[in-house]
Structure formats: C-alpha cells, structure tokens
Amino acid sequence: MAENQSAVTGRFPVKRGLAEMLSGGVIMDVVTPEQAKVAEDAGAVAVMALERVPADIRRDGGVARMSDPEMIDGIIAAVSIPVMAKARIGHFVEAQILQSLGVDFIDESEVLTPADEAHHIDKFAFDAPFVCGATNLGEALRRISEGAAMIRSKGEAGTGNIVEAVRHLRSILGDIRRVGQADSAELFDWAKRLQAPLPLVQELAESGSLPVPLFCAGGIATPADAAMAMQLGAEAVFVGSGIFKSDDPAPRARAIVEATTHFRDPAILAKVSRGLGAPMTGIGMDDVNERYAERGW
Amino acid sequence: MSVPRLGVLALQGAAPAHMRALSSIGCPSAPVRVPDDLDGLDGLIIPGGESTTMSMLLESSGVLEPLQQAVDNGLGVFGTCAGMILASTTIEDGRDDQHALGIMDLTVQRNGYGRQRDSFEVDIDVDGHTFHAVFIRAPRIVSMGADVAVVAHYGSDPVLVREGRHLMASFHPELTGDTRIHEIFVAGLQDSRMQGG
Numbered sequence: 009m010a011e012n013q014s015a016v017t018g019r020f021p022v023k024r025g026l027a028e029m030l031s032g033g034v035i036m037d038v039v040t041p042e043q044a045k046v047a048e049d050a051g052a053v054a055v056m057a058l059e060r061v062p063a064d065i066r067r068d069g070g071v072a073r074m075s076d077p078e079m080i081d082g083i084i085a086a087v088s089i090p091v092m093a094k095a096r097i098g099h100f101v102e103a104q105i106l107q108s109l110g111v112d113f114i115d116e117s118e119v120l121t122p123a124d125e126a127h128h129i130d131k132f133a134f135d136a137p138f139v140c141g142a143t144n145l146g147e148a149l150r151r152i153s154e155g156a157a158m159i160r161s162k163g164e165a166g167t168g169n170i171v172e173a174v175r176h177l178r179s180i181l182g183d184i185r186r187v188g189q190a191d192s193a194e195l196f197d198w199a200k201r202l203q204a205p206l207p208l209v210q211e212l213a214e215s216g217s218l219p220v221p222l223f224c225a226g227g228i229a230t231p232a233d234a235a236m237a238m239q240l241g242a243e244a245v246f247v248g249s250g251i252f253k254s255d256d257p258a259p260r261a262r263a264i265v266e267a268t269t270h271f272r273d274p275a276i277l278a279k280v281s282r283g284l285g286a287p288m289t290g291i292g293m294d295d296v297n298e299r300y301a302e303r304g305w
Numbered sequence: 306m307s308v309p310r311l312g313v314l315a316l317q318g319a320a321p322a323h324m325r326a327l328s329s330i331g332c333p334s335a336p337v338r339v340p341d342d343l344d345g346l347d348g349l350i351i352p353g354g355e356s357t358t359m360s361m362l363l364e365s366s367g368v369l370e371p372l373q374q375a376v377d378n379g380l381g382v383f384g385t386c387a388g389m390i391l392a393s394t395t396i397e398d399g400r401d402d403q404h405a406l407g408i409m410d411l412t413v414q415r416n417g418y419g420r421q422r423d424s425f426e427v428d429i430d431v432d433g434h435t436f437h438a439v440f441i442r443a444p445r446i447v448s449m450g451a452d453v454a455v456v457a458h459y460g461s462d463p464v465l466v467r468e469g470r471h472l473m474a475s476f477h478p479e480l481t482g483d484t485r486i487h488e489i490f491v492a493g494l495q496d497s498r499m500q501g502g
C-alpha cells in the first residue's frame with residue numbers, strides 16, 4: 009500500500025481529463041429534462057443545459073442568461089451522462105452558481121449576452137472545468153491562459169450553417185501548423201501577433217497541438233456536417249439548435265452520433281444520413297442580424 | 306518475443322491518448338471502429354469515455370458480437386474507466402439497455418466515486434512503486450470473482466485488477482505520461498502467448 013493516499017480534487021489534470029473523455033462524441037443542447045433524455049437515449053456523451061437553444065435566442069432577442077437552477081437540477085436528475093451549462097462571458101457569479109449545482113463542465117459562452125466587455129472569468133479560481141469558444145488561435149490561447157480545459161471553435165450558433173465553424177477550425181488548425189514550422193526567434197513575433205502568452209506559443213510549437221482538446225460548435229445540422237468537422241481536425245462536436253429544431257430530433261441525434269464515430273467512412277455516413285426528415289431550415293450569413301462569434305476578447 | 310498486435314477501441318473516448326502511450330513503449334496500435342479492425346489482434350484497449358455511448362455504438366457498428374468471439378478466442382482486454390464498465394459482468398447505476406460484456410468477473414458501480422466535482426488524483430502503490438492515478442467520474446469495483454487478482458488499491462477499494470491476460474483500471478493511466486501500466490498489459494499478453502494461451 010502507498011503510504012500517503014490523500015486525494016486532491018479540482019486540479020487541471022482532472023479538468024482536462026474529462027474533456028479527453030468526451031472526445032469522439034456529441035454534446036447536445038437541451039432545454040428540458042425530457043430533451044436531455046432524448047439526447048442520452050441517442051448516445052450523447054454529455055448534454056448542455058440552457059434556457060433557449062441559440063436559434064430561439066436569435067429569433068426572440070433580449071438578454072440571454074444562465075438557465076434556471078431548477079431546470080438544471082431537473083436535467084442532472086434525468087440523465088446519467090455529464091451535464092454542462094452555460095454562463096455569460098465574464099459572469100463569474102453565474103459560474104459560481106453552476107459549480108454549486110454540481111454541473112460537470114461550465115461553458116463560458118458567447119451565445120449568452122456578455123456580462124463583461126473586457127474580462128473573461130478567471131477559470132483557475134474554480135474546481136469545475138470550463139470550455140470557451142474561439143474563432144482563431146490567439147483567442148484559443150488567451151482562454152487557455154485563463155484556465156479553460158477545452159476549446160470549441162465558435163462557428164455561428166443558431167444558424168444551422170456550417171460555414172463559420174469551418175472558417176474558425178481552419179484558422180485555428182492552420183495557424184497551429186504554421187507555428188509548428190516557425191523557428192525560435194519567429195515565436196516571439198507569433199506571440200505578439202496572436203496576443204497570446206509566449207510560453208503557450210512555445211509549448212504549442214514543441215507539441216504541435218493545443219494543450220487542451222479542440223471541439224467544434226456552431227452550425228452543425230447534419231451527420232455530414234459533424235463528419236466534416238471531425239475530418240478537419242475537431243476532436244468532438246457540439247450540436248445546438250440542429251437537433252431539436254429539426255423535424256424528427258431522436259433519429260437525427262443518433263445519426264450525428266454515428267457520423268461522429270465513423271467520420272472517415274462515406275458508406276456509413278451515407279447509411280446514417282438516409283431518411284432523417286428535414287434538418288433545421290438554417291440561415292445564410294448575409295441574413296444573420298448579430299454575429300455571436302464576435303463576442304469575447 | 307515479437308511485439309503483440311494491438312488495437313484501441315475508437316468508437317468514442319480517449320483512444321488517441323492510449324495509442325500515444327502504446328507507441329511510446331514501442332507498440333504500434335490501430336483504431337477499432339468496425340468488425341474487420343479486430344482481425345488478427347492479440348490485445349485490445351477499451352478506453353475511457355462515456356460507457357452508455359460506447360455501448361450503443363458497439364451495437365450499431367456490429368463490433369459487439371465479433372469482439373465477444375475474439376475474447377473467447379484469446380484476445381486480451383485492458384479496460385480503463387468506461388472500458389472497465391463495458392468489460393464487467395454486472396453494472397450498477399447504468400442504463401437498462403447498456404451492455405456488460407462479461408470479460409472479467411466484476412460488479413462495478415458507474416460513477417461510484419461521484420460526479421466531476423468529486424473527480425480526484427491520488428498516488429497509489431503498483432508493485433511496490435508509486436503511480437499517480439487520475440480518477441474521472443470513475444467507476445467503483447463493488448465485488449469480483451475469486452479468480453480476479455488485485456494489483457492496486459485506493460483505500461480499501463481495488464482499482465487495478467487482473468485475471469489472466471485481462472487488466473482493468475478504474476482510473477486513467479493514459480493521461481499521465483507514465484506507461485508502466487500499459488507495459489504490465491503488454492507483458493501479460495506476451496506471457497499468455499508463451500504459455501500457448
């Protein structure tokens with residue numbers, strides 16, 4: 009027996025570790041315990057509790073906030089898989105409340121109305137792990153420097169349009185490849201241009217990947233969209249409005265789960281894409297009234 | 306002794322971390338997503354992840370039955386966290402439709418140490434040496450068959466157990482860069498091949 013078996017909680021290895029365990033999976037937005045059950049039945053690795061899906065936030069306008077704790081309790085009670093929930097950017101008290109509810113992962117999310125126009129949450133001050141959105145490598149590294157244990161490319165939530173998610177993934181992964189080619193003197197310039205801490209840039213150049221998992225969010229509506237994000241290099245996907253704003257959520261949810269696993273197998277992708285009914289209608293970027301991806305600093 | 310042919314079940318979860326750990330001890334491995342990927346394997350790692358998701362995908366991918374046949378024909382299995390849940394005989398607090406493959410005679414309680422806020426790190430003793438173990442929403446071994454041997458404890462709970470060529474851990478040896486437990490699994494496969502097992 010080891011002499012000293014004193015356990016510690018809330019350190020970075022267990023935060024990053026949970027993010028790793030979600031790899032290759034689908035995290036689904038849900039607004040009720042019933043939707044959470046549908047998501048779990050379909051094979052979701054986690055559910056994201058929020059008060060309205062992004063498509064409804066976009067339609068209704070107004071200030072979007074953390075969900076009612078009663079709803080979050082109901083979702084936690086309804087499923088056995090991890091439960092995530094969203095706090096507004098910079099709203100550390102919403103995050104404190106979510107942590108006290110026992111939420112497994114907190115999303116400091118641009119889909120909600122920002123609470124602070126200069127500061128993100130100091131995520132090292134929490135035992136719960138955080139995921140944050142990013143549109144480019146500099147933004148991703150700044151969030152990691154604040155303690156994020158997972159990064160998701162932002163895309164444009166509530167549009168059912170994959171184009172922004174593709175732009176953000178290509179930007180992040182393309183710059184990771186470029187930093188990997190830089191010599192040690194060029195890394196100083198990269199840190200300056202990315203507005204990111206030099207040690208993180210140097211670590212990235214050495215390892216060739218972010219120090220936390222990179223997932224994709226914002227606009228995934230079909231199994232093919234999920235597989236494209238995975239082929240581009242995302243390690244897992246978030247699906248928001250794409251499931252519960254479609255004609256028939258349960259089979260679509262399950263098809264997206266299978267597509268995320270078999271993302272390089274076109275025959276399986278064709279099979280799971282059959283007969284799913286209409287996806288969410290979606291909107292073109294020229295018709296998007298407000299770009300959530302521009303929130304965050 | 307030649308290097309055993311290894312696969313890592315890659316339906317969902319931390320398969321890449323296991324593949325990196327195996328590669329760093331000189332054992333290349335291949336991801337397993339469809340039945341053909343099991344052909345010719347000596348050992349398979351079932352990684353951590355979400356056991357309910359993996360159970361569903363084992364069925365939809367058609368891997369479930371070929372995997373059970375391969376185990377009957379001598380495939381050695383190393384299950385970590387969710388992988389141990391899938392490999393057990395009885396699952397407590399799981400879903401009713403969740404598969405228990407019965408690879409090792411274990412009863413496990415899913416999330417037996419609590420939610421993420423209870424996830425922890427602790428030093429455990431493995432063969433007289435300290436191993437830094439990371440437990441994430443980890444399963445607890447509630448009971449085990451007479452032929453299962455305990456390799457490591459946390460408190461009074463067994464957390465690393467073996468039976469023949471199979472090895473199960475409630476924690477995540479793939480996350481810390483310490484490859485000794487992967488080496489134990491590979492050595493066990495080589496022993497059982499030498500014995501013609």
